[in-house]
Amino acid sequence: MKKLLLLLLLSLAYIGSANANSIQGGFGYKLGQAVPSAEILCNVYACGHVYVPFKPVNQIPPFDSGYFEATLNEKKIYRIHLSYSEDSTKENPCFNQDAWNRSHFAKILKILEARYSDFERSWWRNSPKDTQDRIEYSYDDGNRSIIFGCYWKHEKESFFKPYEGSSELKLMYFDRLLRDLAEKERKEYKKKKTLEKSSDYDL
Numbered sequence: 325m326k327k328l329l330l331l332l333l334l335s336l337a338y339i340g341s342a343n344a345n346s347i348q349g350g351f352g353y354k355l356g357q358a359v360p361s362a363e364i365l366c367n368v369y370a371c372g373h374v375y376v377p378f379k380p381v382n383q384i385p386p387f388d389s390g391y392f393e394a395t396l397n398e399k400k401i402y403r404i405h406l407s408y409s410e411d412s413t414k415e416n417p418c419f420n421q422d423a424w425n426r427s428h429f430a431k432i433l434k435i436l437e438a439r440y441s442d443f444e445r446s447w448w449r450n451s452p453k454d455t456q457d458r459i460e461y462s463y464d465d466g467n468r469s470i471i472f473g474c475y476w477k478h479e480k481e482s483f484f485k486p487y488e489g490s491s492e493l494k495l496m497y498f499d500r501l502l503r504d505l506a507e508k509e510r511k512e513y514k515k516k517k518t519l520e521k522s523s524d525y526d527l
Contacts, residue, residue, distance in 0.1 A: 346440060347468040347497060349404050352381035353392050355468060355499045362399045364513065371517060372510035374399060380406060384435070386428050387495065395502055396509040402502030409492040428493060429474045433461060436472060440465070443472065467501045 349355045365373045374394040380387055383406070390406040408428075437443055443461035456477035463470045471494070478489025 346465050347463075347470060349401070349497050351383055351387075351390060351404070351406060352378065353401055353404050355401055355404065355497055356502065357401045359392075359394055359399045359401065362394050364396055366513075366517060372396065372513040374506075384432060386493065393506070395506045396513055400502055401499075402506055403496065403498040406495045407492060409490060411490055429472075432493075432495070433472060436461075436463070436470065440470070443470075446471070447473070468497070468499050471496045471498075 347355065349357070359376070362374045362376050365371070365375055374396060375391060376394070377389070377391045380390045383390075386408040387406045388408055390404065392401045392405070393403040394401045433443065440463050443463045445459070446462040447458060447460035449456070449458045456475075458473065458475050460471055460473035462472070473494045474491070475494070476489070476491040
């Protein structure tokens with residue numbers, strides 16, 4: 325009886341551990357993966373960021389570019405971000421129901437739900453002026469999440485102005501604990517840089 329109870333507890337622990345890590349990442353990179361060669365950026369635009377662009381491995385259409393962000397000290401990946409953008413037609417790719425089932429957005433969402441579980445619609449916006457739309461679906465597992473979104477915006481055509489518009493798909497994997505650690509390390513790094521720059525002053 326004791327052996328059966330022990331086996332049951334071990335099985336539950338194994339299942340819990342597997343479920344807690346169901347979101348691994350993808351396209352050549354994993355959350356929590358250490359990338360020692362990644363450099364800390366510090367310029368006029370941002371300081372204290374580990375931001376590395378990459379070409380996705382075995383990417384699913386239409387994604388063609390990506391980047392990851394990592395913690396500063398151990399260079400552990402906390403965010404993997406893929407995107408695809410294009411100049412859009414006047415047809416809304418996110419909300420057009422006639423094109424929904426054949427859109428990239430619908431196909432990718434079905435694949436994600438088949439691999440993980442049902443995603444919840446976490447954000448929806450359809451502007452009153454019909455000039456921009458945003459829809460996001462998310463899946464959470466422990467301290468990790470996946471966010472998949474479609475974004476569309478345009479400026480209405482007029483006699484004086486031609487049509488301008490764009491649409492974008494985004495897929496993001498992130499680890500909240502590592503993200504919080506990166507934020508803490510970033511503050512310390514910026515503080516260190518400030519002290520280094522002011523070392524000549526006797527304050």
